[in-house]
Amino acid sequence: MRSRGRGWRVAMAVLIPIVVIVGLVRFINPPTDFYMASETRRLGSVMHRWTPMSKISPAMARAVVASEDANFCLHWGFDVKAIRAAIKDGANRGASTIDQQVVRNVFLWQGRSWPRKALEAALTPVVEVTWSKRRILEAYLNMAEFGDGVFGVTAAAATYFHVEPDKITPQQAALMASALPDPKERNPARPTNWMRGRAAEIRSGAATIEADGRAACFEH
Known part of the structure; x- marks a missing residue:
């Protein structure tokens, strides 16, 4: 019984600080992360500016969800169907949700x-x-890597299309989302034929999730 009590105390000692930190970041925007810090050391500097969700084009939010996690509004952090599909395909496809990322x-x-x-x-x-x-x-859109030293939609919009994040068009959003799996090798401003095709799929997916309600959880 004593060992069980000690185990609970250790677990709580670890869990409580984690919950506190997660709770704080709900309200405090993180200025950087481990990967961004390492890229800053490697490159000397990176482009990054936090922008609130209210000042990001809804087209960009829908494009990212359509591209990365179409069921974002429906799951509780893990997409069980996507995980099963990834296992069936021999893990040759991604299954990480936006929450996990x-x-x-x-x-x-x-x-x-x-x-x-x-x-x-x-x-x-x-x-x-x-x-x-x-x-x-909002955290995903601000912390995701969109290119070599380019982090967040504000930096990406300025780098590739010279616009503010609230002015991103559906096509620009789809092109930026098409670069997310491999941002160091894909340039939204100079898209390959594959990227154009993928962007068309993303635009269609974004329209679908807007129409069927799968965008409701982040648009209001």
């Missing part, structure tokens, strides 16, 4: 190690319960 970008480090995956799995439900879906997507 936010946990990775904001609180953890990049890589495929088991400790990192375990922490991601533990933190994702905490973020899902503590934050709103709109806040989760």
Whole structure:
């Protein structure tokens, strides 16, 4: 019984600070993350400016969700259907939700190690319960890498299309979203034929989630 009591105390000693930090970041915008900091050391500087969701084009939000996690408004942090499909395909397709990517970008480090995956799995439900879906997507849009040294939609919009984030058009949003799986190799301003085709799919998907209500959780 004593060992069980000590175990609970240790668990609470670890859990409580984590919950506090996650709760604080719900209201405080993180200025950087581990990966952005490492890229700053590598490149000397990076482009990044936090922009509130209210000043980001809704077309950009819908494009990212359509591209990365179409069921973002429907799941609780993990997309079980996508995970099953990834297992069936031999893990040749991605299954990470936007929630998981936010946990990775904001609180953890990049890589495929088991400790990192375990922490991601533990933190994702905490973020899902503590934050709103709109806040989760806001963090994603501001922390995601869109190019070499380009982080967040504000930097991406300025770099590739010379516009403010609230002026991003549906086509520009789709092109930027098409670069997300491989941002260092894909340039939205100089899209390949594959990127143009992918952007067309994303625009169609964005229109679909707007029409069927799967964008409601982050648009209001």
